[in-house]
Amino acid sequence: MREFWDNRYADVDFAYGEAPNEYFKEQLFKLTPGKILLPGDGEGRNSVCAARSGWEVDAFDISREGKKKADQLAEKHKLSINYQVGALEDLTYPPNTFDVIALIFTHFDPKIRAQYRKEFIRLLKPGGLIISESFSKKHLALNSKNPKVGGPKRLSF
Numbered sequence: 001m002r003e004f005w006d007n008r009y010a011d012v013d014f015a016y017g018e019a020p021n022e023y024f025k026e027q028l029f030k031l032t033p034g035k036i037l038l039p040g041d042g043e044g045r046n047s048v049c050a051a052r053s054g055w056e057v058d059a060f061d062i063s064r065e066g067k068k069k070a071d072q073l074a075e076k077h078k079l080s081i082n083y084q085v086g087a088l089e090d091l092t093y094p095p096n097t098f099d100v101i102a103l104i105f106t107h108f109d110p111k112i113r114a115q116y117r118k119e120f121i122r123l124l125k126p127g128g129l130i131i132s133e134s135f136s137k138k139h140l141a142l143n144s145k146n147p148k149v150g151g152p153k154r155l156s157f
């Protein structure tokens with residue numbers, strides 16, 4: 001998994017572009033800036049958008065190449081983000097810390113998903129929000145017709 005994403009992000013181009021995910025941006029801009037965590041942040045398009053909008057940002061991803069691109073993007077905008085390389089179980093965040101946790105196309109391994117969900121709730125402040133966008137089950141049919149659309153190839157992902 002890590003190797004797959006490292007290879008994907010090793011290219012000079014940004015795999016998902018430098019602009020943030022549209023849904024993420026739309027939801028984020030409705031909120032007053034506070035502390036946000038972006039798990040599986042990839043090349044940083046969403047964390048950099050949040051930092052540019054005044055949020056205090058923490059992000060993590062298993063991909064070292066993802067972090068390199070995120071640092072590059074942050075530098076381009078003359079800001080810094082606290083981006084760590086690792087999976088949630090390798091990192092320590094204090095409980096009741098974040099106003100928002102954003103899960104944008106993270107589709108974590110099903111074996112860890114339930115545990116991550118519990119942990120994310122623990123890391124959110126009371127009344128905190130989760131912004132999430134993920135694939136619909138219908139995406140599989142689309143994917144089998146045209147593999148270029150990307151995304152999970154199995155229902156379990």
Ligand SMILES: C[S@@+](CC[C@H](N)C(=O)[O-])C[C@H]1O[C@@H](n2cnc3c(N)ncnc32)[C@H](O)[C@@H]1O
Nearest residue numbers: 005016040041042061062063087088104105106
């Ligand atoms: C489809 S990409 C989405 C990247 C980013 N959220 C975006 O919207 O541009 C999924 C990301 O999840 C990361 N990932 C997968 N499993 C992970 C885990 N257990 N912990 C942290 N990151 C993980 C991958 O390395 C990859 O960057």
